[in-house]
Amino acid sequence: MGDLNTQMLDKYRNNFLREVEEKVDDGDWVKMCMQCGVCAGSCTFGPDWEHTPQKIFMMIRAGKREEVLTSHSMWLCTSCYNCMVRCPRKLPITHIMHGLASYAHRLGLAPKNQPTRDFSMIFWENCTKTGRVNELKMTISVYFREGFVSGIKKMWTLRNIGRGLFFAKRLNPLELFVSHGCKDKDGLRRALKKADEIEARRRGYAVQPRGYSS
Amino acid sequence: MADMKTAAYICKGCGIGERVDTAQMAKIATKEGKMHLVREHDFLCSAAGVQLIRDDIDKEGVTHAVIAACSRRAKTEAFYFPSAAVARANIREGVIWARPDTAEARETTQEMADDYLRMGCGELKKMKLPGGNPDTGHAKRLLVVGGGVSGLTAALEASKTGYQVVLVEKSGSLGGWAATLHKRMPVREPYADPQDSGMNELIAAVKGDRNIKVHTNAVIAKTDGAPGRFKVDISVESGSSVTEEVGAIVQATGFTTYDIAKLPELGGGKSANVIDQATLERLAADGAAKGQPIRRPGDGGEVNTVVFVQCAGQRDESGKHLAYCSGFCCGASVKQAMYFKDANPAINTVVIYDDLRMPGNGEDFYRSAQRKGVIFTKGKVTSVEAQGQGCEVKFRDLILDEDATIAGADLVVLATGQVPNSGVNIDIPEEEVAKMEVKPVSILNLTYRQGKDLPQLTQGFTDSHFICFPYETRRTGIYSAGPVRRPMDVAQATEDAAGATLKAIQAMENAGLGRAAHPRSGDLSYPIVQLDGCTQCKRCTVECPFGAIDEDEKRYPVFNESRCRRCGTCMGACPVRVISFENYSCDTVGAQIKAVDVPDEFSEKPRILVLACENDAYPAIDMAGMQKNCYSAFVRVIPVRCLGSVNTIWITDALNAGYDGIMMLGCKHGDDYQCHFVKGSELASVRMSKVDDTLKQLSLEAERVISHEVAITDIARVPQLINDYAAKINEIGMSPLKGFA
Amino acid sequence: MTEVVATNQTILVVGGGISGMTAALEAAECGKQVVLVEKSPTLGGRTALLYRYFPKLCHPICGLEINLRRIKANRNIRVLTLAEVSAISGKRGDYSATVKIAPRYVNENCTACGDCAGAVAAEVPNPYNYGLDKMKAAYLPHAMAYPQRYVLDASVIGTADADKAKAACKYGAIDLEMREETITIKAGAVIWATGWQPYDAAKIQPYGYDRFANVITSLEFERLADPHGPTGGKILRPSDGKEAKNIAFIQCAGSRDENHLRHCSRICCMASLKQTQYVKEAWGEAAKSTVYYIDIRAIDRFEDFYQKVQRDPSVSFLKSKVAKVTQDKSGDVILHGVDTEGYHRYANAHDMAVLAIGMQPSVAGVDIPAEIVADSSGFIESSAAESGFFGAGCATNALDVNRAVQSSTAAALRAIQVINKVARAEA
Structure with missing residues (x-):
């Protein structure tokens, strides 16, 4: 979707903060950050962040569009909400992180092969197809995401768990061939389409189904 | 005072009666103190005890009373007799509570109590009831x-x-x-x-x-x-x-605003579009009057980006600019950024600050500015240069830890602060x-x-x-x-x-009303000078911390009592002792010094005079007593209004009387001085440095007179200082001047 | 029965801390x-429990001594302790206040000799040391207490201890029959100098004040440094009495935080800067203080002090709101967070952590007369134009001592304006 990215670049020029405020879920909170850093220290994934939330907010204000949208950091958020409950300014940091990730994804700027992003896409595709998650198919898609050999390796490592699940009747190999879905699949698709339309209208995008990588 | 009638009241309560022989004290008050009336009482601060004293004043014509009981800091409501001159001998906090209750301590404890009563009697007879400064003015505008x-x-x-x-x-x-x-x-x-x-x-x-x-x-x-x-x-x-x-x-x-031209590195005086906060106020007011937005002063162009530079020429450690923070400027910049945002939210406003200082509810105002879209960046501005029609602002972004630039700022506002x-x-x-x-x-x-x-x-x-x-x-x-x-x-x-x-x-x-102002608020005593003895040395006029004393054409001091704060610095300064207060003078203290019974040099009982600031050192000694932190029985403590009021005659008198050591306990001096009369304790230490000569003349060791800075919290330290000094005196031996007085 | 002669030319001052004392003295020294x-049970309020003041590092009780001397010397002031205003009616120039006086069980015969304390066995937590130690249930609040009169803690009334205290007193000062009394005081104007209280530190969960002994508040730290305090002025940490030399100061503990106090409490930055100097005073070269802050608010002339502390090699500064505190088995506290200048994650061990606790008005959550206009934090904002109520000191805002005194002096003037008007009307 390079198009959308160019459109947005054009529209907001140097004002990345405004772009975030208008396009990102809860983006209008970014300006309220007072740079105390409690979110950065509170994050359970802390040591792995390249840019802490507070820093991302500062980068947004400083207009570092490219760096922010291509960052891995917001994809690390596990929604533990530690940062949010501690934020002295009550910023919905978790939501902003997800909003930024989603926006970066939409613009096609999110890092390639970002595991969280890949997983999310696989999950979405899997569950929206029939209205239910097909665990077997999903597991296989995730395992084989990085190629055949690495997929086999992963399966081998976790073989005992698979066996356990099978005997506990939590894993049905037949599901590989026959996915059972929800009752009104068309209804679900219509609902999703409607949701897409609503969001696109709110954010000013051209309507496009999401979940499919460019 | 021809009709002076003196009385001594000795309280036996709070253990005084058990620890010391009050009958002996009563005898001393009569014989040595020459008190006209001497009474002992079991519980002097009780309603009955107080009534006894009041009756004596009303019916017996007692004009002067010494109360040998607790500290002058205690029971002030009970022992309030406005029509009589009152001296307090501190037998409780200053004697029995400051001494161990042992058989071997009994003798020296008794001597202490006896001396404090002698001192009280001596002081009392030199005291007058203050009448209030008569030289009053009644202008009420x-x-x-x-x-x-x-x-x-x-x-x-x-x-x-x-x-x-x-x-x-x-x-x-x-x-x-x-x-x-x-x-x-x-x-x-x-x-x-x-x-x-x-x-x-x-x-x-x-x-x-x-x-x-x-x-x-x-x-x-x-x-x-x-x-x-x-x-x-x-x-x-x-x-x-x-x-x-x-x-x-x-x-x-x-105040005057700090001159922006002194900040050329921030574009001050170099670009018309670099202005101070005061100028922005005028631009905003002018604009509002005309119903127009704020425009670039340089060319009247439209303003799209404004940068506020906080602490411009302030919090400066180089000595070139203001060292302090003016406190109001963070809030002022926030307010000014709102002038733009409220008029047009599309205007980009950036406040570059180091510490944003908006205390109290200022936090709400800060939040409001953020809500309006004002950008706050923690950074240090390194340069502001004219660029095209606007300016280029270079700064170190302290959060992102990198050098950054804002190009095309139409207006740069420097928060320059106040000069008084x-x-x-x-x-x-x-x-x-x-x-x-x-x-x-x-x-x-x-x-x-x-x-x-x-x-x-x-x-x-x-x-x-x-x-x-x-x-x-x-x-x-x-x-x-x-x-x-x-x-x-x-x-x-x-x-x-x-x-x-x-x-x-x-x-x-x-x-x-002829009364003193803070901190001796309401004090009716005032400095009285006997000009016939004055040598026009000017020490009092120079040293008065409050500029109360002028000089006439013959260089005699002219006292302006209403400017005076009653610290007694002039009294301490006067080499010929012609300045006094009715209830505090060279004589009232001198009489106390002389009243002490100084044992001979073979007694092994030295006497140490302690002159203690009544606001800090004396309460510290008092509270040491309250905590039962014991100290040497050889000290005799006299509270003074301020160490600045200590006249060297007291030192000379004490040494001549055979005292073995003198301790002066006053407040901290220097930049963070704690003296309530500005430089009393400092003056005292300067004066005392000159006492060394006197000591030499008398062939006495320099350690005979020492001084310490003492704080009111030094309840453990002061007893220690006293004990250390008593040990020191023991080491250097008794004064050779005993028995010559 | 306590008799108080008061008329509608009397000024009623509520609160006997430094603000109330100042307001009362300034008015009384104008002849009111x-x-x-x-x-x-005593005047002096919170400042009496501070070791030193910033930036001079002088001692609060030195000023208290002067103020007490002023009070002792001034017959225009009537002091009521253990007394609370429970209701107030009337209007500007003519108020009637109902004041409840709790029993002290010790009457004015008390000479403060201390025999009752010697006789009583029971001990109660010492509020004048913020509960860091205990005191006898018959006590003089502290060495500077005024009135200098003992108090018998209500918890021993009806026990053998109370009788022992009574028996020990030679002066008939113990009165176990004392009951709460209610009196009415007339006043033309009322100054509310009800002061502040520390924010409840336990509510700041990530800092573990309720779980870790070595996380203390800045007010408790004052007591540890004070020679009158529970450790005689030695900085020892509560868990094991170890000498605490490496101390963390956590700024904005409760303040500038919408989860706790919305406002900035103004004094805490300076208070922590001051307290780093206590550490230095106590341990010299071995002292180590770290200040974790968002913005250092060393406002106006106080900047000097900040610069001085910055030059002190024993003190370091870290721009970071601490995220979390833990305590390890040795009793050390570990602070977790991120230095926001640049990006440096830390997990720093200290002997003890001091929370620079926020200020909230004492009347927060308490019924105050409707005539008083308070903001949403409970600070007295102003009174309506036709009111004879005036806020003073920290009841009106988070203020340092100097500003609180300034505010109280101004409040005294406004009260006098009412009184003078009444006097003119009655003349």
Whole structure:
């Protein structure tokens, strides 16, 4: 979707903060950050962040569009909400992180092969197809995401768990061939389409189904 | 006093009766103390005990009473006899509580008690009941200097309290800086938006107040006199002069903005689009008057990006600019950024700060600005350069830890801070003033011997040095208010003006009654000088911390009692001992020193005189007693008003009387001095350094006289100091001067 | 029965801390009649429990000594302790306040000799040391207490201890029959100098004040440094009495935080800067202080002090709101967070952590007369134009001592304006 990215670049020029405020879920909170850093220290994934939330907010204000949208950091958020409950300014940091990730994804700027992003896409595709998650198919898609050999390796490592699940009747190999879905699949698709339309209208995008990588 | 009738009351309560022989004390009071009346009582502070004393005063004609009981700090309500001179001998905290209750300590403890009673009797006979300063003035008008928000508020508050006011304003109109503000910071919830300054209403209220007489285009040519009787010559525009009689003065002369041209690295004076906060206020006010947005001053162009540079020329450690923070500028920049955001949210406003200082509800105002889209960046600006029609701002972004640039800033506002208008710095010697390019102009033109203006505390501010007492002034009856006292915003200046007005009113009321001002508030004693003995040495006039003493043409001291704060520094300074207070004099202390029974040199009982500041060292010793922190029985403690009041005659007297050592316990001096009379303890240490010569003449060791800085919290340290010193005296041996007195 | 002569030319001052004492004294020294009502057994308030003041590092009780001397010397002030205003009616120039006086069980015969304390066995937590130690149930609040009169803690009334105290007193000062009394005081104007209280540190969960002994508040730290305090002025940590030399100061503990106090409490930055100097004073070269902050608010002339502390090699500064505190088995506290200048994650061990606890008005959550206009934090904002109520000191805002005194002096003037008007009307 390079198009959308160019459109947005054009529209907001140097004002990345405004772009975030208008396009990102809860983006209008970014300006309220007072740079105390409690979110950065509170994050359970802390040591792995390249840019802490507070820093991302500062980068947004400083207009570092490219760096922010291509960052891995917001994809690390596990929604533990530690940062949010501690934020002295009550910023919905978790939501902003997800909003930024989603926006970066939409613009096609999110890092390639970002595991969280890949997983999310696989999950979405899997569950929206029939209205239910097909665990077997999903597991296989995730395992084989990085190629055949690495997929086999992963399966081998976790073989005992698979066996356990099978005997506990939590894993049905037949599901590989026959996915059972929800009752009104068309209804679900219509609902999703409607949701897409609503969001696109709110954010000013051209309507496009999401979940499919460019 | 021909009809002096003395009485001694010895309390046996709180264990005194068990620990010491009060019958023996009673005998001493009669025989040695020559008291006309001596009574012992089991519980002197009880209603019955107090009634006994009261009856003696009323019926027996007792005029002077020594109360040998607890410390002078205790039971003050009970032992309150305004019609008699009262001395307190501290037998409880100062003797029995400060001594171990052992058989071997009994003898020395008794000696201590006996001595304190002797001292009390000695002091009492030299005391007079203070009558109050007779040289009072009864002017009840207030002079307010400065017609800005502080001065106008002071004038109005005084008028509301029922006092007349003379207001002097140097410029042609009232209102000062505050009147030039487009808007002011909010003072009410929700603290979200700039609000009207209210200055038009304030100015109108002052102009319409019949109690307030306003002189504009006027300066003060001369201020003469003292609280209750200031005579002020005011030069008015026509060139003529008016003399006003006033009782007290509030100096609200405000500030000048720090000169932006001194900040060329920030573009000050180099680009028309780099302005200070005051200029932005004018641009905003002008724009609002015309119904137009704020435009670039350089070319009238549209403003799309504004950068606020905080701490410009402030918090400077290089010595080039202001070392302090002006406190109000963070809030002011936030407010000014809102001028733009409120008019047009698309205008980009960036505040570059190091520490954002918006205390209290300022936090709400800060939040409101963020909500409006003002960008806050923690950074240090390194340069502002003209670039095209605007400016380029370079700074170190401290959060992102990198150098950054804002190009195309249409307007750069420097938060330059306040420089107080405090007149002449009287502490700068005249030779140095002569070398100055710009000669300072006095504001008050005081005729005081010690200089024309209020003494400055630091950086030109005429603030009080005392945290508990912001209106402590070194020129009684003259109070500074507003940014001349310390940097502040409008809200604070308004409050400050009310506070200073109260103190000014209080000063004139008390001056009229012959009473002292803070910290010895209400004291009716005052310095009395016997000029026939005076040698015109000028020490008193130089050393008075409050500029209370002038000199006449023959260089004799002229005491202005209403300016005096009763510290006794003059008394301590006087080499010929012609200055005294009715209840505190060279004689009252001298008599105590002489009253002590000094054992001979073979007794192994040295005597150590302790002269202790009554506000800090003495309470510390007292509280040491309350905690039963024992100390040597060889000390005899005399509280003094201030170490500055210690006259060297007391030292000489004590040494001649055979005392083995003298300890002077006063407050900390130096930059963070804690002396309540500014430099009493410092003066004492200077004077005492000269005592060494005396000691040499007497062939005495230098350690015979020592001094310590003591704090009121030193309840464990003071007993230790005393004990260490007693050990020291033991080491160097008894004074060879015993028995010659 | 306590008799108080008061008329509508009397000023009633509520609160006997430094603000109330100042307001009362300034008015009384202008010749006005003042009744000063304090709910605890002594005047002095919170400043009496501070070791030193910033920036001079002088001692608060030095100023207290002067103020007490002023009070002792001034017959215009009537002091009521253990007294609380429970209701107030009337209007500007003519108020009637109902004041409840709790029993002290010790009457004015008390000489403060201390025999009762010697006789009583029971101990109660010492509120004057913020509960860091215990005191006898018959006590003088502290060495500077005024009135200098003992108090018998209500918990021993009806026990053998109370009888022992009574028996020990030679002066008939113990009165076990004392009951709460209610009196009415007339006043023309009322100054509310009800002061502040520390924010409840336990509510700041990530800092573990309720779980870790070595996380203390800045007020408790004052007591540890004070020679009058529970450790005699030695800085020892509560868990094991170890000398605490490496101390963390956590700024904005409760303040500038919408989850706790919305406002900035103004004093805490300076207070922590001051307290780093206590550490230095106590341990010299071995002292180590770390200040974790968002913005250092060393406002106006206080900047000098900040610069001085910055030059002190024993003190370091870290721009970071601490995220979490833990305590390890040795008793050390570990602070977790991120230095926001640049990006440096830390997990720093300290002997003890001091929370620079926020200020909230004492009346927060307490019924105050409707005539008082308070903001949403409970600070007295102003009174309506026709009111004779005036806020003073920290009841009106988070203020340092100097500003609180300034505010109280101004409040005294406004009260006098009312009184003078009444006097003129009656003349």
